[in-house]
Amino acid sequence: MATILVVEDDKNQRVLYEDELKEEGYHVILAKDGREAVRKVRDNKIDLVVLDIRMPGADGVETLSNIIAVNKKVPVILNTAYTSYKDNFMTWAAEKYIVKSSDLSELKKSIKEILDRKKPGE
Amino acid sequence: MMNNVMTIILAGGRGERLYPLTKDRAKPAVPFGGIYRIIDFTLSNCLNSHVRKINVFTQYKSISLDRHIKLGWNIFNNELGEYINVIPPQQRTSENWYMGTADAIYQNIYSIEAERPEHVMILSGDHIYKMNYEMMFRFHVEKNADVTVGGIEFDVAKAARQFGILEINEDRRIIGFEEKPEHPKTIPGSPDKALSSMGIYIFKTDKLMRAVIEDTKKDSAHDFGKNIIPGMFKKDRVFAYLFVDENKKEVKYWRDIGTLDAYWEANMDLIEVTPVFNMYDKEWPLRTYQEQHPPAKTVFAQEHKGGRVGAALDSIISAGCIISGGKVQRSILSPEVRVNSYSNVFQSILMEGVNIGRHAKIKNAIIDKGVSIPEYAEIGYDLEKDRKHYTVTDSGIVVIPKGATVENDK
Numbered sequence: 001m002a003t004i005l006v007v008e009d010d011k012n013q014r015v016l017y018e019d020e021l022k023e024e025g026y027h028v029i030l031a032k033d034g035r036e037a038v039r040k041v042r043d044n045k046i047d048l049v050v051l052d053i054r055m056p057g058a059d060g061v062e063t064l065s066n067i068i069a070v071n072k073k074v075p076v077i078l079n080t081a082y083t084s085y086k087d088n089f090m091t092w093a094a095e096k097y098i099v100k101s102s103d104l105s106e107l108k109k110s111i112k113e114i115l116d117r118k119k120p121g122e
Numbered sequence: 123m124m125n126n127v128m129t130i131i132l133a134g135g136r137g138e139r140l141y142p143l144t145k146d147r148a149k150p151a152v153p154f155g156g157i158y159r160i161i162d163f164t165l166s167n168c169l170n171s172h173v174r175k176i177n178v179f180t181q182y183k184s185i186s187l188d189r190h191i192k193l194g195w196n197i198f199n200n201e202l203g204e205y206i207n208v209i210p211p212q213q214r215t216s217e218n219w220y221m222g223t224a225d226a227i228y229q230n231i232y233s234i235e236a237e238r239p240e241h242v243m244i245l246s247g248d249h250i251y252k253m254n255y256e257m258m259f260r261f262h263v264e265k266n267a268d269v270t271v272g273g274i275e276f277d278v279a280k281a282a283r284q285f286g287i288l289e290i291n292e293d294r295r296i297i298g299f300e301e302k303p304e305h306p307k308t309i310p311g312s313p314d315k316a317l318s319s320m321g322i323y324i325f326k327t328d329k330l331m332r333a334v335i336e337d338t339k340k341d342s343a344h345d346f347g348k349n350i351i352p353g354m355f356k357k358d359r360v361f362a363y364l365f366v367d368e369n370k371k372e373v374k375y376w377r378d379i380g381t382l383d384a385y386w387e388a389n390m391d392l393i394e395v396t397p398v399f400n401m402y403d404k405e406w407p408l409r410t411y412q413e414q415h416p417p418a419k420t421v422f423a424q425e426h427k428g429g430r431v432g433a434a435l436d437s438i439i440s441a442g443c444i445i446s447g448g449k450v451q452r453s454i455l456s457p458e459v460r461v462n463s464y465s466n467v468f469q470s471i472l473m474e475g476v477n478i479g480r481h482a483k484i485k486n487a488i489i490d491k492g493v494s495i496p497e498y499a500e501i502g503y504d505l506e507k508d509r510k511h512y513t514v515t516d517s518g519i520v521v522i523p524k525g526a527t528v529e530n531d532k
Contacts, residue, residue: 089231092331093338
């Protein structure tokens with residue numbers, strides 16, 4: 001079972017993502033901020049990270065570079081309500097940039113695609 | 123023309139093969155030609171090419187380099203958008219030192235982000251040459267290149283099994299790479315020449331950023347020459363710009379002062395009647411930092427037997443030197459060197475503040491900053507003895523490091 005780390009500062013959204021992704025058959029780990037996210041990437045075998053951008057403390061862009069510093073191979077999906085970070089160079093290190101919507105189908109589809117692509121090499 | 127180009131000079135190499143000259147300083151800060159530091163040649167190229175936005179990325183032993191740039195190169199006008207910044211590792215995207223040239227760029231992604239230039243030019247602070255980067259940039263724009271690599275031609279025979287070779291087509295587009303090939307591919311139109319990378323690059327910024335980000339996630343040497351360029355040329359527009367030498371001599375001058383012997387030889391070239399490397403061209407001025415010193419001086423002209431004669435022949439004598447009754451020949455003296463009576467200095471490089479005691483004899487030596495040679499000491503005459511205390515190179519050059527205490531041989 002693939003393990004997904006969801007990094008999201010909003011508690012309600014964390015619960016939502018956890019439920020929905022569990023339903024898809026993934027093992028889900030949660031982090032409420034960038035610092036916790038980096039620690040969990042370091043200490044767990046994570047197959048994919050879903051990362052919010054606007055968070056208190058280190059934002060998602062900075063967290064992304066911190067995640068790469070501890071695990072350069074783990075794929076990251078940036079999942080944000082804003083399109084304005086798309087030009088930011090560091091966000092290009094993410095596997096995918098998804099603009100949040102109430103419907104999680106795009107996110108789920110992307111997770112599946114990335115994990116399928118990853119398998120042969122792992 | 124160069125307004126939308128950010129220039130990055132990589133000045134973080136350890137220069138281990140130049141040890142002990144790099145004992146206390148990074149390679150770009152190693153003195154050269156009496157008054158210069160190695161990085162001055164690249165910085166002078168920038169100045170002469172209208173390059174005015176410069177970031178120097180330092181790493182190891184950067185104090186000397188940092189000081190030199192602050193004192194000597196703080197000539198840019200911020201109000202005109204010009205600057206020179208010396209940037210040590212920020213440890214913002216990594217807790218490691220730079221793992222390679224590409225990693226140095228990746229780790230500074232935020233400083234490039236902050237300015238978002240259209241193009242980034244990447245230079246090395248290690249090389250001695252004269253080049254107009256504006257011409258290379260013009261070529262880069264004309265070709266609409268994603269990246270342009272500076273290349274220097276070598277005779278095929280010399281290049282074989284020696285260098286990484288760039289294969290180009292008639293349009294100068296790079297179509298292949300070979301690492302130290304037996305039979306190098308030649309340049310179209312020049313069947314006896316092969317092209318090697320000079321380690322200088324101009325990138326479209328977004329292409330550079332995508333390339334270094336992709337590279338950082340790989341197990342790679344994180345090196346432009348080994349990883350980035352070979353990974354790009356098949357899918358991107360990668361061109362080679364052929365080095366045009368502003369030194370204007372028959373043979374193109376480009377030196378990576380890789381070894382102590384190469385360092386000594388490149389310095390010795392400067393005292394030839396017509397050196398290969400021309401420091402006197404007013405159209406390509408070389409700049410450095412110099413303290414104020416009184417003029418160089420020679421004293422004693424007692425040309426009778428047993429008398430003292432202070433003289434320098436076939437030599438470079440910097441300001442503040444006093445040659446007081448000793449003889450200097452085929453040597454390079456940095457500022458404030460003192461050569462005392464009855465001493466003899468031959469084919470040597472004496473750095474700033476070196477003192478040569480009376481009756482001392484110095485031959486084929488490099489004496490680093492501030493070293494005092496006592497009376498009657500002999501350096502370079504008995505290499506077995508010198509080898510016990512100092513570095514002696516393959517060709518017999520004795521190197522006395524900073525801070526060394528030299529013993530009296532009498």
